[in-house]
Amino acid sequence: MRETRANFDVHSDFDVHCYAESWPLKTAFVISRGARTEARVVVVEVSADGVTGVGECTPYPRYGESVESVLAEISSVLPALRRGLTREQLQQALPAGAARNALDCALADWEWRKSGAAHSGPDWLPTVQTLVIADPDSMSEAARAAARRGVTVLKLKLDRQLVLERVAAVRAAAPDCQLVIDANEAWDGEGLPALCQALAEHGVAMLEQPLPAGEDALLADFPHPLPICADESCHTRADLPHLAGRYDMLNIKLDKTGGLCEAQALAEAAAAQGFEVMLGCMLCTSRAVRAAWPLGQFARFVDLDGPTWLAQDVEPLRFEGGRVYWT
Incomplete structure (x- = not known):
């Protein structure tokens, strides 16, 4: 460090x-x-x-x-x-x-x-484990290793190449895991409805930010065969009017909301408007995961695996069996 x-x-x-x-x-x-x-x-x-x-x-x-x-x-x-x-x-x-x-x-x-208040949140939270972009065989091996460790939800980072091939390889390697996909704005509208349908048929549980923020009006023009989650398109409550009808879920990250105050307000407003919530993080140490902890119990998906990518952490939380434990 x-x-x-x-x-x-x-x-x-x-x-x-x-x-x-x-x-x-x-x-x-x-x-x-x-x-x-x-x-x-x-x-x-x-x-x-x-x-x-x-x-x-x-x-x-x-x-x-x-x-x-x-x-x-x-x-x-x-x-x-x-x-x-x-x-x-x-x-x-x-x-x-x-x-x-x-x-x-x-x-x-x-x-x-x-x-002097004691920690009052849950003792542990489930967390997805991210698989970064690689060739299908490498992603398959990473998925198999994660499943052996007890991970139950895998998040696949994907670009525009070999989408279904990578998903199929991961699904075959980890048949019992839930799969979510994060395109990080890399896709375009061409063939998107058919691709979403194919992903749903592979049992994908959610698709995150397929289109660039500001270019996602197309998402309102076809039925969603699987939930679509806003990440780059959603920072604060001010974004909510533009997301209705396009997204089913919101990825809340403290670095986007500007802290816990707005994150909690966004989570409440999102729930009131019918959005589900994913709690996410950036590449970070366990300090940042502790700060986001109060929101975890209200999220459908918790994506707090940022510290697992570090060669060394600070005051590390314990990640084990698809869970992160408060320590």
């Missing part, structure tokens, strides 16, 4: 330390947009009264973010934090995104630790 650190002494009540870390991966994480070999995260620590709260975010270039831009955003609100910025006020002080998420989660963690 490589670390760069920039400390900000904010005020006599709160000291804030903000720094970037790079965590090498065990193997390359390959999706339709390319491959990654490390997780680059930004960590915020807020300390007062002998208590420290920690938040983590993963800047995402797809949304115009970098480690440098996130550090600059966080720095921009430190004077307001000195004046007593609350979590509620933070929602207006910064836009939804990684920077606000790290601050919101750090403040929420501080409040929880300061209160």
